[in-house]
Structures are given as structure tokens and as C-alpha cells.
Amino acid sequence: MITHLLSAEDLDRDTATLVLDTADQMATVSGREVKKLPTLRGRTVVNLFYEDSTRTRISFEAAAKRLSADVINFGAKGSSVSKGESLKDTALTLQAMGADAVVIRHPASGAAHRLAGWVAGSVVNAGDGTHEHPTQALLDAYTMRSRLGRLEGLRVTIVGDVLHSRVARSNVRLLATLGADVTLVAPPTLLPVGVEAWPAEVAYELDPVLPKSDVVMMLRVQRERMNQSFFPSSREYSRRYGLDVRRMGLLPDHGIVMHPGPMNRGMEITPQVADSARSTIVEQVTNGVSVRMAVLYLLLSGGTREVA
Amino acid sequence: MSAYLIRGARLATGEVTDLLLRDGVVAETGRGLSGGEVVDADGLLALPGLVDLHTHLRQPGREDAETVESGSRAAALGGYTAVCAMANTDPVADTAGVVEQVYRLGREAGLVDVQPIGAVTVGLTGERLAELGAMADSAARVRVFSDDGHCVSDPALMRRALEYVKAFGGVIAQHAEEPRLTAGAQMNEGDVSARLGLTGWPAAAEESIIARDALLAGHVGSRLHVCHVSTAGSVEILRWAKAKGIRVTAEVTPHHLLLTDELAATYDPVYKVNPPLRTTEDVEALRAGLADGTIDCVATDHAPHTAEDKECEWAYARPGMLGLETALGVVARAMVSTGLLDWAGVADRMSTAPARIAGLDGHGHELRPGAPANLTLLDPSASWTVDPRGLASLSVNTPYTGLELPVRTVATFLRGTPTVLDGKARW
Numbered sequence: 001m002i003t004h005l006l007s008a009e010d011l012d013r014d015t016a017t018l019v020l021d022t023a024d025q026m027a028t029v030s031g032r033e034v035k036k037l038p039t040l041r042g043r044t045v046v047n048l049f050y051e052d053s054t055r056t057r058i059s060f061e062a063a064a065k066r067l068s069a070d071v072i073n074f075g076a077k078g079s080s081v082s083k084g085e086s087l088k089d090t091a092l093t094l095q096a097m098g099a100d101a102v103v104i105r106h107p108a109s110g111a112a113h114r115l116a117g118w119v120a121g122s123v124v125n126a127g128d129g130t131h132e133h134p135t136q137a138l139l140d141a142y143t144m145r146s147r148l149g150r151l152e153g154l155r156v157t158i159v160g161d162v163l164h165s166r167v168a169r170s171n172v173r174l175l176a177t178l179g180a181d182v183t184l185v186a187p188p189t190l191l192p193v194g195v196e197a198w199p200a201e202v203a204y205e206l207d208p209v210l211p212k213s214d215v216v217m218m219l220r221v222q223r224e225r226m227n228q229s230f231f232p233s234s235r236e237y238s239r240r241y242g243l244d245v246r247r248m249g250l251l252p253d254h255g256i257v258m259h260p261g262p263m264n265r266g267m268e269i270t271p272q273v274a275d276s277a278r279s280t281i282v283e284q285v286t287n288g289v290s291v292r293m294a295v296l297y298l299l300l301s302g303g304t305r306e307v308a
Numbered sequence: 309m310s311a312y313l314i315r316g317a318r319l320a321t322g323e324v325t326d327l328l329l330r331d332g333v334v335a336e337t338g339r340g341l342s343g344g345e346v347v348d349a350d351g352l353l354a355l356p357g358l359v360d361l362h363t364h365l366r367q368p369g370r371e372d373a374e375t376v377e378s379g380s381r382a383a384a385l386g387g388y389t390a391v392c393a394m395a396n397t398d399p400v401a402d403t404a405g406v407v408e409q410v411y412r413l414g415r416e417a418g419l420v421d422v423q424p425i426g427a428v429t430v431g432l433t434g435e436r437l438a439e440l441g442a443m444a445d446s447a448a449r450v451r452v453f454s455d456d457g458h459c460v461s462d463p464a465l466m467r468r469a470l471e472y473v474k475a476f477g478g479v480i481a482q483h484a485e486e487p488r489l490t491a492g493a494q495m496n497e498g499d500v501s502a503r504l505g506l507t508g509w510p511a512a513a514e515e516s517i518i519a520r521d522a523l524l525a526g527h528v529g530s531r532l533h534v535c536h537v538s539t540a541g542s543v544e545i546l547r548w549a550k551a552k553g554i555r556v557t558a559e560v561t562p563h564h565l566l567l568t569d570e571l572a573a574t575y576d577p578v579y580k581v582n583p584p585l586r587t588t589e590d591v592e593a594l595r596a597g598l599a600d601g602t603i604d605c606v607a608t609d610h611a612p613h614t615a616e617d618k619e620c621e622w623a624y625a626r627p628g629m630l631g632l633e634t635a636l637g638v639v640a641r642a643m644v645s646t647g648l649l650d651w652a653g654v655a656d657r658m659s660t661a662p663a664r665i666a667g668l669d670g671h672g673h674e675l676r677p678g679a680p681a682n683l684t685l686l687d688p689s690a691s692w693t694v695d696p697r698g699l700a701s702l703s704v705n706t707p708y709t710g711l712e713l714p715v716r717t718v719a720t721f722l723r724g725t726p727t728v729l730d731g732k733a734r735w
Binding site for chain 1: 501506507576
């Protein structure tokens with residue numbers, strides 16, 4: 001097993017599959033009356049969050065607590081971080097406190113890589129700037145596998161602000177590793193220069209891609225992007241790239257709709273689609289806890305101990 | 309002043325000779341000379357003292373990162389006898405007072421000639437011209453003006469600056485970066501930035517400014533110098549401009565001749581620099597451009613930064629790398645070992661050409677009788693491993709840690725006085 005989870009690139013096919021299989025076992029725990037395992041008793045997990053992200057933080061917190069780890073939440077606001085302490089000094093502080101794992105969310109790409117150089121424990125990247133969010137990709141893959149039974153050969157379409165999306169970067173990488181076929185759909189302004197080198201197809205129109213999609217994943221698109229001329233208006237964006245009921249009808253019967261949250265309802269996805277039976281958005285949240293339990297378990301116990 | 313007899317040095321031309329340095333000049337050349345303190349130069353190469361067109365000495369303002377004295381020592385150890393100190397200090401070198409202060413500090417350190425560069429615009433803000441004439445007329449005799457770190461992006465202001473400095477034989481050294489295309493930019497825009505999620509700095513942001521400025525310089529008949537050219541496209545545009553007869557010169561940094569943007573994958577900001585490291589294709593084009601003279605010279609863009617400005621997240625780190633003590637080794641590795649330049653070519657690109665561009669009459673001369681005794685003695689057969697703690701700079705932000713570089717500086721003479729002997733700075 002690996003020491004850190006900084007990028008989906010850190011996961012080869014066997015390791016990624018091990019995480020998903022372990023998450024399956026963890027999910028059975030979450031279904032029990034007593035949702036707790038003693039596995040990480042006495043271990044300390046620090047949630048180091050430099051960005052507000054309640055959903056990701058509580059998901060990691062729930063995951064660590066279900067494994068009986070001690071959890072320390074270290075938020076950027078109201079702490080020494082807002083007084084200008086450097087990431088390195090914070091890292092040394094956490095190190096001195098004996099953190100076995102640090103889960104970091106940070107607005108700067110590569111922050112998790114930097115942190116990993118300064119602490120002895122495991123580092124889990126919970127989203128770094130516009131770089132990666134590997135546990136999101138794992139929970140997305142887990143959700144796809146649960147719903148559709150496989151990942152190999154699955155046709156996954158990711159729609160929206162790929163340029164600024166850490167979710168897209170991690171998903172493209174992990175899904176390629178697991179044998180899925182990824183298509184990115186976005187206005188050309190929201191695709192990075194260099195996307196040609198990614199293991200994914202690129203399309204500018206959504207309608208022709210949907211009938212060939214087993215999964216369509218809608219990315220959050222910030223309305224403010226229109227102020228930097230990434231698109232002319234939010235209405236135009238929604239018309240061209242938003243998922244409404246008509247477009248959802250173009251999916252094959254088994255096709256599912258995913259969204260990493262938080263959603264901009266009315267922007268990239270309509271409420272009717274978000275709340276439809278094809279939508280896995282709530283499941284993704286549930287699966288997030290199981291997958292993060294699996295990641296923490298495998299990183300901290302090296303996968304040597306029995307789950308339960 | 310004592311005389312020095314350098315015995316048996318090989319010149320850039322290949323000729324082996326003694327050099328008698330007396331009264332600040334090369335008094336005699338030839339074999340079997342006598343007189344003066346003997347420096348055995350058997351197997352050593354004597355080049356005219358190197359000249360750096362682009363050095364950040366950080367004083368006044370950031371004496372924790374570098375001072376005129378520490379930077380001068382680094383320069384002398386790198387084989388330099390003159391450096392041009394960039395204007396982005398605090399306060400900015402945009403008045404006669406500040407450039408005279410830097411000039412005076414350079415004289416006091418006495419290890420190299422420190423030639424201040426003046427800011428083009430007040431406070432480097434790109435809004436109105438600084439008193440260029442006052443800086444030209446000052447004791448510092450400023451001839452090169454630059455807002456380096458910032459582009460003079462307003463085309464009308466750039467045109468006026470190019471025109472205005474003709475009155476005193478000045479040149480505008482442009483940091484070519486269209487700021488509207490590089491907002492928030494962190495690294496070269498391409499495959500690697502796409503992968504790393506770091507905001508891209510497109511080559512077109514540099515190339516479009518170079519093209520614009522070359523056209524402006526041609527239109528008003530002025531001289532333009534382009535700082536730290538970093539892309540293959542820039543080389544093509546420069547080649548075109550020179551063919552048109554436009555009076556444009558250009559520099560390339562050692563790091564852009566050797567390193568590529570793949571290094572950003574470490575997220576270690578020691579590799580963060582502006583303009584950013586580019587691709588292998590760019591490196592090859594820059595080497596070819598330097599070899600054929602499209603790029604006139606090598607300039608270090610020596611940019612010391614404190615540990616706290618580098619031991620942080622990539623996006624929060626300051627751009628820039630040390631360069632003075634490693635420039636010659638990097639150029640030897642990128643250009644000489646590859647057969648692209650011989651030592652005469654190195655002497656031209658690192659001494660004669662930059663001295664000519666900067667108007668430093670006392671530097672860049674062939675080592676002939678009567679020439680100012682500004683020279684460096686190099687051991688081309690020695691190599692060394694870069695250790696940041698072993699450098700004379702106050703900062704340690706070298707991207708070459710652990711790299712073995714060819715060529716050691718054995719001695720450097722400034723107007724006949726050794727600033728470096730036996731590989732060590734004299735003071």
C-alpha cells in the first residue's frame with residue numbers, strides 16, 4: 001500500500017481496486033446498528049482545512065471516527081493559520097502533536113505534496129487548488145461500480161469547468177487506470193491547454209455524447225467565471241451545457257447522473273434532474289464515508305489487519 | 309598596486325600566453341614574461357571578465373535575501389567583473405538618489421563593477437516615466453532602463469520610453485509579458501500545467517510583446533533589449549526583427565538553457581521563475597538562437613529569495629533563482645559540451661556582447677596589451693557539485709542542488725586586482 005494519497009496517479013489498478021473492495025466492506029459497517037470499528041483506535045487523524053468545505057470535512061471526520069481514530073479538526077479560520085503561520089510551521093506543529101495522518105484541503109495546487117515533505121505521517125489530499133481530489137474520484141468510481149456493476153469499458157462523460165476542476169483531473173486519471181472511457185464536454189474556454197495529452201476524448205457539444213454515455217458527471221460551474229469571459233452568460237452556459245430533463249432523456253435507460261456537489265441548481269443541473277431516480281448525488285455522499293474509511297484504513301494499517 | 313603575472317593561460321582563441329597585469333591593464337602578453345606576482349595558469353582558460361546584464365542584488369530593501377556586497381562576491385566567484393543591478397528594489401531605483409546609492413554600495417564592495425539599471429516608470433507601476441535623464445546624468449551614468457519583474461505593457465508608454473532614451477544613448481530592457489494573458493500564472497502553459505492544475509503562462513504572452521516592441525523600436529528607430537527570452541517563438545520573432553534591421557538585442561538565462569517545466573511536478577518553488585521554465589523544444593530553440601547570435605547574450609536573472617519566500621506552497625512563492633555562481637557551468641554544460649559554442653563564443657555571449665549592450669566600455673575586451681585587466685581564469689577540466697550552503701549568496705534558492713557542473717573559477721581580476729584567487733573570494 002502507498003504512504004500518501006496525493007493524486008489519483010498514486011493508485012495503480014490493483015491498489016485502486018483494493019480501495020474499492022475495502023470500501024465495500026466498510027459499507028457493511030455503515031449499515032450496522034453500531035457503526036464503529038476498533039481498527040484505528042489510538043491513532044490520530046488531523047483534518048487540516050484551509051478552505052470551507054463542510055461536506056468533505058465531515059465525511060473524513062465520520063470516516064475516521066467510525067474507525068475509532070481520534071480526530072482533530074484544524075480549520076484555517078480562527079487559528080494560527082489566519083495569523084500568517086506558514087504551511088511548513090503548521091506541518092511541524094502537527095508532527096509534534098503526533099498526527100498519524102493529515103487530511104488537507106487547500107486552495108493552492110500542490111499543497112498536499114509540499115505537506116507530505118514536511119510530516120512523517122500519511123497525507124491525504126482532500127482537494128488542492130485546481131489540481132486533484134483523489135478521494136472524490138474514488139467515491140465516484142465506487143458509486144459507478146455499485147450502480148452499473150463494472151468500470152472496465154464504462155463510458156463516462158464529464159461536463160463543465162474542467163479547467164478549474166480538481167474533481168475532473170482525479171476522475172480522468174483514476175477512470176483511465178480502471179479501464180473506463182472518459183469523454184470531457186465543455187466550452188473550449190473551460191478546457192486546459194494541454195488536455196490533448198489526457199487519456200480522454202474531448203467534445204464541445206453535449207447532445208451527441210449523451211446517448212453513448214453510461215454515466216454523465218456534471219461539474220459545478222461558478223457563475224463568476226462569466227466575468228472573466230469564460231462564457232457569455234449563465235443562461236447561455238445552461239442552454240449549451242446544462243443537464244435538463246430533455247437532455248437526460250438522451251441517456252440510455254441504465255444511464256446515471258452524478259455531481260460531486262455542491263450543486264448550482266439551475267446552472268449546470270436542473271432540480272428535476274438532480275432529484276430524479278437516475279441521480280446518484282445522495283448516494284455519492286454516503287459512499288464518500290465508506291471510501292474514506294477504506295483510504296484511512298489502508299494508509300494507516302497498511303492493509304495488514306482484518307477489517308472486522 | 310602590485311602587478312600579477314599570469315603564466316601560461318589559454319585564451320579563448322586557443323593561443324597560450326602569459327599575461328602581465330599592471331596598473332589596471334593588460335600590460336604585456338607573450339611567452340616568458342617576467343615581473344609581478346606569479347599565478348600559475350597552466351591548463352587554465354583566461355576569458356574576459358564576465359558581464360551580467362540582469363542581476364537582482366535586492367539592496368536597498370531586502371538585505372535579508374542579498375546585499376550588493378554578497379551579490380558582488382557571488383558574481384566574482386562566478387567569473388564576473390561587472391553586473392547590472394535591476395531596479396526592482398525597495399525603494400525602486402527610479403530616481404538619481406537610489407541609483408547613486410546602489411552604485412556607491414557597489415564601489416564600496418569593490419568586487420565587481422555594479423552598474424545600476426534605472427526603472428522605466430515611477431515605482432514600476434507602468435503609469436508614467438521615471439526621470440530617466442536624471443538617472444542618466446547621475447554619478448551612476450545609467451544607460452539601461454527596465455521595469456523588470458513587470459512589463460511596460462502600455463504600448464504608448466513603451467513607445468515614448470524607447471524614443472526618450474535616444475537622447476542619451478539609452479536602451480529599454482523589456483520584461484516581455486502581456487499581463488492580461490498571465491493573470492495568476494504559475495508556470496508554462498502546456499501539458500504539464502494541465503496535469504498539475506497550475507495556472508498557465510502562455511508563450512504568446514511573451515511573444516506578442518516582443519513582436520509589438522520590435523515593431524515600435526523599428527518605427528521610432530530606437531534600441532530595444534529583450535530580457536530573459538524563454539520560448540521558441542520568441543527566437544523566431546527576434547530572428548525576423550534582426551533580419552528587418554531593427555535594433556533589437558536579447559538575452560537568455562542559464563536556467564532556460566537547461567531546465568524544463570517538468571520540474572514543476574515536484575511543486576517545489578525552487579523551480580518557480582518568471583518567465584517560467586518551458587519545454588524541451590523551447591530549450592533547444594534557445595540554445596540554437598544563442599549559438600547563431602539571434603540571442604546576443606546570456607544573463608543570469610540572479611534572483612535571491614529568502615527561505616520563507618520559497619518554503620511554501622508553489623502559488624505563494626516568489627519567482628526567481630540564484631544564477632551568478634552557476635551560470636558559467638550551466639552554459640558550459642548546455643552550450644560547450646554540446647558543441648554549440650566554443651570558448652570564444654562563450655566569451656562573446658557572456659562578456660563582450662553584454663558589455664556592448666550595457667555600454668560598459670571597460671569590460672568585454674579581448675585580453676590584448678592595453679585592455680583593462682578584467683578577466684577570469686577558469687579550469688575547464690574541473691567539475692564541482694552544487695551545494696547551496698557553499699554559495700556566497702545570502703540566499704539558497706538554486707535549482708541545481710546536487711548537480712555536477714563543469715568548469716571551476718580559479719581567479720577573477722578586476723582592473724588588475726584579484727577579487728578571487730585559488731577559487732576563493734579575497735574579501
